[in-house]
Amino acid sequence: MSKAMSQTIPISFTLNGRLQELEVEPHELLLDVVRDRLGMTGAKRSCDVQVCGACTILVDGRPLSACTTLAFEVRGKSVLTIEGLADDGKLHPLQEAFIEHGGFQCGFCTPGMILASKALLDENPSPTEEYLKHFMHGNICRCTGYKKIIESIMAAAKKMRA
């Protein structure tokens, strides 16, 4: 690789509420930066083609596939991974509901499931089950624990409305 090709972009953004300032190369993927450079390993690389949702993170509150997002794109934005969801050690109602209702088996899809459902409930605090299924259609659980995942999200929604 010739020297002329290398390029770095200074970016600053918040990751789980903390300001990060670093230099990235244009081709660096957000998933690699977050996992390998910043140590947040909750987002998983799985399908690598935006189908499965295991790498879901929230950027300014909306879900993105970190596996197919260039890292420089989050400059000036707020990034949330599963590690930042609990508030000072207190679990988010969605996390509590997933535990209480058995919303995970192997756990590999869980960070993505919980972050996608957070975006869902932030947008629509009272989703119908049909709307929930439509919104979560792109998050795959290979253990096929969908029924309990849906129950967990609906229970969290109810708790958060109360």
Place this chain on the structure above:
Amino acid sequence: MLRRFRLEEPGSVSEATELLGRFGESAKVYAGGTELLLAMKEGLVQYERLVNIKKLRLNEVARDNGAIRIGALCTHHQLEQSALLQQTLPALVKLENNVANVRVRQAGTLGGNLCFAEPHADPGTLLMALDAKMIAEKGGSKRAIAAQDFLVDAYETSLGADELLTAIEVPVPAPRSGIAYLKFGYLERPSVGVAVAITVNGGTVSQARVAVGCAGPAPKRVAEAEALLQGKSTDEATRNLARAGEIAGKASQAISDLHGSQDYKEHIVGVLLKRAFQAALAQC
């Protein structure tokens, strides 16, 4: 794994098209990246430079005389949420709400979807039935390309290498029009998509447009199927649906692949054409 590339971030359309002209095939336009980055990660394509056009602010949906002008950088999410589109083109809102999944809709742009020309994409088919025009710019000049002339083959458009798609213009449908886009598939992307747009006046189908997509290399308008519906009474048009469906099936240039055999896709085109016509008629 992505290979290294340089990033250019032009501040104007002319700057962007100048860069595309200067770097030719070694550079590619980058917007949402939902298709391009996948192809680059797979090593199917490789570029020395990506030209990020997101600073160009081509992301408005606005009414412009008798048309709705959609900025090429509007994301699918923005379009599924647009109140103006909900009022004027609800069929497009429904289509956008069913593109891929919530993360792809968040990042992917309508312009990018059209320019990448993935054969299994939804929007091109409906935009053909809506008689949409693609606005291409280069330097200070501008031209309009009809949707059916824009999408020419799999991964191929009629956009010049140094032209930029800046907007999509969709005529506001006439009163008593009905529009439906239906798709079917069992993999991540649809096997078949069919769009029907009709206008009914005094019990006669005064205007009919039919487009089929996903089954073959690129979406197609099907004039021969339209002729079986246009100018006919709604009853006669309804009786002609089976024949129109057969014709549209053949016109889809369906290929046998993982998404289904040629025969299967041709059959599904006929089924969807009938249902789309009935759904459109119910709106008139």
